[in-house]
Amino acid sequence: MKLFGAEHERTLLSFYGDGAAEFDSLLRSFSAVLEEKVVPLSLALDQGKGTIGETRRVLFEQGLCKLSHPGGYGGMGLPFGVYTLAMELAGAADASTAMSLGIHNTVADAVAQFGSGEQKRRLLPSLLSGEKLAAFALTEPSSGSDARSMRTKATKDGKHFVLDGSKMFITNAGEADVYLVFASTGEGHGAFIVEASNPGLKVGAEMREKLGMRGSHTAEVRLEKCRVDAEDSLLGSEGAAxxxxxxxxxxxxxxxxxxxxxxxxxxxxxxxxxxxxxxxxxxxxxxxxxxxxxxxxxxxxxxxxxxxxxxxxxxxxxxxxxxxxxxxxxxxxxxxxxxxxxxxxxxxxxxxxxxxxxxxxxxxxxxxxxxxxxxxxxxxxxxxxxxxxxx
Ligand SMILES: Cc1cc2nc3c(=O)[nH]c(=O)nc-3n(C[C@H](O)[C@H](O)[C@H](O)COP(=O)(O)OP(=O)(O)OC[C@H]3O[C@@H](n4cnc5c(N)ncnc54)[C@H](O)[C@@H]3O)c2cc1C
The missing domain is CATH 1.20.140.10 (Butyryl-CoA Dehydrogenase, subunit A, domain 3)
Incomplete structure (x- = not known):
């Protein structure tokens, strides 16, 4: 099956008019690579026989995470809608890989929107290129839809915060290089970038019995006296996360x-x-x-x-x-x-x-x-x- 069809061509024309030709050729060649390199591996991923790193690498190499981020840190500055259309094609090729990248890119988006200049310089180029993989850690064992009632705490200690708590069902857990962890600070909520190498961050057992999205990795992430430098780690304002x-x-x-x-x-x-x-x-x-x-x-x-x-x-x-x-x-x-x-x-x-x-x-x-x-x-x-x- 061709991933890019006449419906995409027409949709691009109706939404983007003059810009459509450029986006059309970009998405067409993106689909051709997906058809060749991702579609053939998709069933094996569901069956637990492949590794998602391989298919994710293809999407990173195709610049999927760069598309809609502004230039300066490696982004291409294209319209968000073009990125979402690329995500449709990625989802058609392999849903687990597309979801893993979509969540990763939400963390890149967090750094781009709320990070300091230093955090952007340190993190964005490697997140957009895929040199580093990210995970988004909001859900907890006792709170999902009611995320505001999260129990994970961030306690201020001089120039540091100490995080304690547990995050549940985290996609990319165990593979990620950085985690965006949400925690209650007493002033509201904070969003913290935590490196996987931090000794206070522990990844639980892989949840292998999932109904679907079996190519992606899901696990609990525990924060145990996880000490982070406030300036490096806290995104934006302490109470606004x-x-x-x-x-x-x-x-x-x-x-x-x-x-x-x-x-x-x-x-x-x-x-x-x-x-x-x-x-x-x-x-x-x-x-x-x-x-x-x-x-x-x-x-x-x-x-x-x-x-x-x-x-x-x-x-x-x-x-x-x-x-x-x-x-x-x-x-x-x-x-x-x-x-x-x-x-x-x-x-x-x-x-x-x-x-x-x-x-x-x-x-x-x-x-x-x-x-x-x-x-x-x-x-x-x-x-x-x-x-x-x-x-
Ligand atoms: C495979 C997988 C990957 C995930 N990846 C991530 C990730 O990367 N990062 C992350 O932070 N989270 C992740 N999640 C968590 C996911 O976002 C939550 O499971 C989801 O938000 C629902 O929360 P919950 O499971 O606690 O269910 P609950 O919030 O307890 O909801 C239980 C049920 O109640 C219903 N419900 C909720 N509120 C109401 C209401 N007001 N009225 C009526 N019914 C209601 C819900 O629809 C649901 O049917 C993942 C989950 C899975 C299964």
Whole structure:
């Protein structure tokens, strides 16, 4: 399956007009590399036979994390929407790798937005090139959606902070070189860059029994008398990190939505190929009207999801509020991906249920209605934004 299709060409034209040709050729060549070097390794990653470092390296080499960061520290300064489209293609090639990079890039975004000049110089070039890998550590064993109630503490001790607590379900744990750790400081919340080499940072056992996203690494991260230098480590203001997290997650939700558009397209592509070749009752499966309804519904929902993700991206690019649109995009795209991957399993019948190369897409998509803001929580965010707007 070609990752970059006519729908991308048209979408770029409608959103970016004159700039579309440049982005078109960039994304086209990016897809060609993904088709050659990532797609063939994706099933093995799900089966625990490959290493994500290999596929992640390809995406880093293609400059995925540089695309939308401003120049100066290695970024290319392209529109955020172009980055999210690249993430759709990455998600279509391998969901685990795309998610690992998306989360890594959220940490780079945190440094770029809230870090000091020194922190940017020290961290951004290596994060954007992939020389260093990052993890985002917000969730705790007793708080996920209710992140504000986190129990991890950062206690001031002269020019240092001492972090104590535990972070749960952390993607890239064990592989990352740096962790962005959120902790309560007494003044509010702080966001701290902690090096993996810090003796107070301990990574728990790898969570191998995950339903999907099996290529990615997930583990608990414990902070035990983890001493960090305040100037090197604390991003921005001591009390403001919860607001930073909300801002970072707004952007990251668009990215996770786009990864889901990619996952859905891959599952859908496999189902279409099968439906066109499967003969039953003297016809092809694709000739039946009930099949065509599934095809049409998936096409409508995938396009609508991509468009809403791009709309939220364009609002961000223009410095306009986009919290509600990002939440809407994520809810629509993630729930759409679960439905579309489910329809793909249905179309492939027994083969869909028994082939991990089909059901893995449903398993991958399923995470993203929970992670980075569960659908229930995002609906509450959307409703309160709407009520405020209308009030
Ligand atoms: C594979 C994986 C990777 C992850 N990677 C990371 C990572 O890199 N960094 C990180 O910080 N976190 C990560 N997470 C954590 C993820 O973001 C949380 O699991 C998610 O935020 C939900 O939190 P929770 O699991 O504590 O569930 P809870 O918050 O306890 O929610 C439980 C259930 O309650 C529902 N719910 C919540 N609030 C409401 C409400 N107000 N009304 C009705 N229902 C509600 C939820 O939708 C959910 O169904 C990851 C999780 C997984 C599984």
């Amino acid at each position: 919860f607001e930073y997290a909300k801002k970072l997650l707004d952007s990251s939700r668009i990215v996770m939505g786009m990864i889901c558009v990619g996952i859905a397209r891959t599952a859908y592509g496999k189902a279409l190929t099968y439906a066109k070749g499967r003969e039953l009752f003297g016809k092809n499966l694709s000739d039946f009207q009930l099949t065509r309804e599934k095809v049409a519904n998936a096409a409508i929902e995938m396009d609508a999801s991509r468009l809403l993700c791009l709309h939220a991206s364009r609002l961000k690019e223009r410095g306009l509020p986009f919290t509600s649109e990002a939440a809407q995009a994520k809810v629509l795209a993630t729930e759409m991906a679960v439905r579309t991957c489910d329809a793909a399993i249905q179309l492939l019948g027994g083969y869909g249920y028994t082939s991990d190369d089909v059901h893995r897409h449903w398993r991958d998509a399923r995470l993203l209605t929970v992670g980075e803001g569960a659908s229930e929580v995002l609906r509450l965010v959307i409703a309160s934004e709407e009520l405020e707007r209308e009030g």
